[in-house]
Amino acid sequence: MKSIWLTENQEGFQTNWMGNPMRTDIVIIGAGMFGITTAHYLTEAGADVLVLDKSGIGRMTTGHTTAKITSQHGLLYQYLLEKYGVDFAKEYFEANEESIQEIEGIVQAYQIDCDFERQDHTMFTKSANEKRKIVEEVRAMKQFTSQVEKVTKTELPFEIELGITVKDQAQFHPIRYLRGLAKNILEKGNKIILDTTCYDLKKEKDGYRIQTQKGEVLAKKVVLASHYPFIKYPGLYFFKMYQSSSYVIAFDPKKDIFSGMYLQVEEPKFSFRSAIDSDGKRILILGGAGHKTGKSVTDQMTYEQLKQEVQQEFPEAEIRYWWSTRDCITLDKLPYIGQFSNLLPNVYIGTGFNKWGMTTSNLAARIVSDEILEKKNRHQHLFLATRMQPIENREEVKNILAQSVKSLVVQRVKPSQLRVEDLANGEGGIVQLQGKKVGVYRDENGKIYAVKPVCTHLGCLLNWNGADKTWDCPCHGSRYRFDGKNLYDPAMKDLETISVKEEKEQE
Numbered sequence: 001m002k003s004i005w006l007t008e009n010q011e012g013f014q015t016n017w018m019g020n021p022m023r024t025d026i027v028i029i030g031a032g033m034f035g036i037t038t039a040h041y042l043t044e045a046g047a048d049v050l051v052l053d054k055s056g057i058g059r060m061t062t063g064h065t066t067a068k069i070t071s072q073h074g075l076l077y078q079y080l081l082e083k084y085g086v087d088f089a090k091e092y093f094e095a096n097e098e099s100i101q102e103i104e105g106i107v108q109a110y111q112i113d114c115d116f117e118r119q120d121h122t123m124f125t126k127s128a129n130e131k132r133k134i135v136e137e138v139r140a141m142k143q144f145t146s147q148v149e150k151v152t153k154t155e156l157p158f159e160i161e162l163g164i165t166v167k168d169q170a171q172f173h174p175i176r177y178l179r180g181l182a183k184n185i186l187e188k189g190n191k192i193i194l195d196t197t198c199y200d201l202k203k204e205k206d207g208y209r210i211q212t213q214k215g216e217v218l219a220k221k222v223v224l225a226s227h228y229p230f231i232k233y234p235g236l237y238f239f240k241m242y243q244s245s246s247y248v249i250a251f252d253p254k255k256d257i258f259s260g261m262y263l264q265v266e267e268p269k270f271s272f273r274s275a276i277d278s279d280g281k282r283i284l285i286l287g288g289a290g291h292k293t294g295k296s297v298t299d300q301m302t303y304e305q306l307k308q309e310v311q312q313e314f315p316e317a318e319i320r321y322w323w324s325t326r327d328c329i330t331l332d333k334l335p336y337i338g339q340f341s342n343l344l345p346n347v348y349i350g351t352g353f354n355k356w357g358m359t360t361s362n363l364a365a366r367i368v369s370d371e372i373l374e375k376k377n378r379h380q381h382l383f384l385a386t387r388m389q390p391i392e393n394r395e396e397v398k399n400i401l402a403q404s405v406k407s408l409v410v411q412r413v414k415p416s417q418l419r420v421e422d423l424a425n426g427e428g429g430i431v432q433l434q435g436k437k438v439g440v441y442r443d444e445n446g447k448i449y450a451v452k453p454v455c456t457h458l459g460c461l462l463n464w465n466g467a468d469k470t471w472d473c474p475c476h477g478s479r480y481r482f483d484g485k486n487l488y489d490p491a492m493k494d495l496e497t498i499s500v501k502e503e504k505e506q507e
């Protein structure tokens with residue numbers, strides 16, 4: 001499993017740890033699209049900034065995105081118009097269009113070689129039943145922009161029923177873009193320290209003390225750019241959002257390649273775009289098979305579904321890369337941007353990008369950097385992170401609570417029917433051993449890896465993801481490698497490992 005964006009050398013952007021505690025005016029925790037873009041705007045304003053990341057630049061969600069830069073975030077505008085009115089929908093669109101222009105401006109100003117190109121983005125349906133939704137979306141968007149049109153034909157290798165195209169959107173190589181920004185941040189004297197997990201932050205008289213694995217940092221202001229906030233209280237973000245995973249394949253179709261970007265309205269919601277591979281060849285990227293993170297899935301339900309689509313439409317295709325990732329989904333479809341909590345002054349967040357974080361993280365970076373620099377930002381009011389209205393979405397809150405109760409209480413006590421002997425090579429699952437539940441993966445050579453299958457974030461029982469060979473949390477979306485190594489937030493610690501051989505002998 002490897003993302004097309006992470007094939008190039010990732011070394012070269014590090015500042016050394018200096019002093020204990022390290023002192024800075026602003027610390028940004030997370031070097032993904034949101035963290036690095038925020039550091040960019042603050043650096044350009046002459047601020048003193050330190051970026052910390054537990055992995056590398058853009059190695060997590062941003063390194064596994066499909067990197068379409070568009071204001072078309074699904075069929076969103078009819079919903080925005082109905083819920084908040086036309087002025088709100090218009091402003092949301094304009095704010096995201098500004099982000100596309102901002103990114104293009106940065107690419108040009110800093111001459112970042114990141115394959116940035118303008119392309120149209122189209123939402124399409126193959127189903128007659130879904131046509132009405134597109135008609136309504138066109139009607140909604142036409143109220144505030146002339147950039148949209150209804151289409152019945154595309155360059156895709158199959159017929160569609162109807163589509164809505166938003167003109168003049170863009171796509172790029174997200175990691176080359178972030179590395180271009182990081183280079184400038186370091187050249188202007190600010191700092192980026194990688195491979196450094198932050199565990200906690202404590203309020204002090206003049207700011208915050210941040211605990212990291214390398215030492216402490218003292219900062220006046222903090223930006224939480226860690227994707228899912230690692231602070232549980234205050235904020236209660238685990239009530240206000242959940243995580244959703246998707247799977248991606250990049251392949252050489254061995255025939256003519258189209259250049260536009262596309263997303264299907266109905267399940268399986270396939271997403272298409274082209275990209276330039278490391279050997280300079282244009283290939284296609286197909287995404288889809290999304291599900292709530294933590295659901296127990298198999299290869300068949302995920303990568304196989306994508307491969308079947310590739311084989312059907314491009315029988316000669318050669319698959320080059322495949323990967324998956326997840327993003328935070330908010331209950332009212334709007335990101336959380338700005339002050340993290342009323343109880344923690346000078347702590348800011350950008351999260352809940354709903355799988356559209358290329359534009360919305362740029363928007364978040366502009367809003368948060370303006371707040372820090374005490375400048376007015378006209379879009380700030382749309383996305384207030386402290387808002388609690390999303391939990392008025394009772395259905396989703398009920399789902400979140402029900403999932404937590406199931407995974408924290410019911411599943412943890414219900415014995416598993418599976419035994420280690422039942423697992424073939426390459427399979428994993430939760431087995432019953434000496435009255436306890438143990439997460440076991442038997443690799444392709446028969447070697448057993450066993451872990452305590454309980455999330456180190458808030459204690460939910462994990463599910464086995466047979467597609468990626470990971471342990472995934474159904475409550476808040478943390479993920480661990482088959483051997484228990486923590487991969488994805490909000491958890492920060494690895495799983496406890498268990499020696500199954502000893503336990504089997506005792507049985």
Ligand SMILES: Cc1cc2nc3c(=O)[nH]c(=O)nc-3n(C[C@H](O)[C@H](O)[C@H](O)COP(=O)(O)OP(=O)(O)OC[C@H]3O[C@@H](n4cnc5c(N)ncnc54)[C@H](O)[C@@H]3O)c2cc1C
Binds near residue numbers: 035247
């Ligand atoms: C399959 C898929 C496809 C997508 N495609 C698109 C698309 O085409 N267009 C679009 O606009 N959006 C897309 N998105 C969404 C977009 O990729 C994300 O919204 C965006 O990348 C999120 O960026 P981020 O900076 O918030 O998070 P990340 O990129 O995850 O960055 C967070 C960083 O914080 C670090 N971190 C976490 N915890 C800690 C800690 N405790 N201490 C220190 N560091 C920490 C991590 O190492 C990481 O580098 C897609 C999402 C998915 C799931």
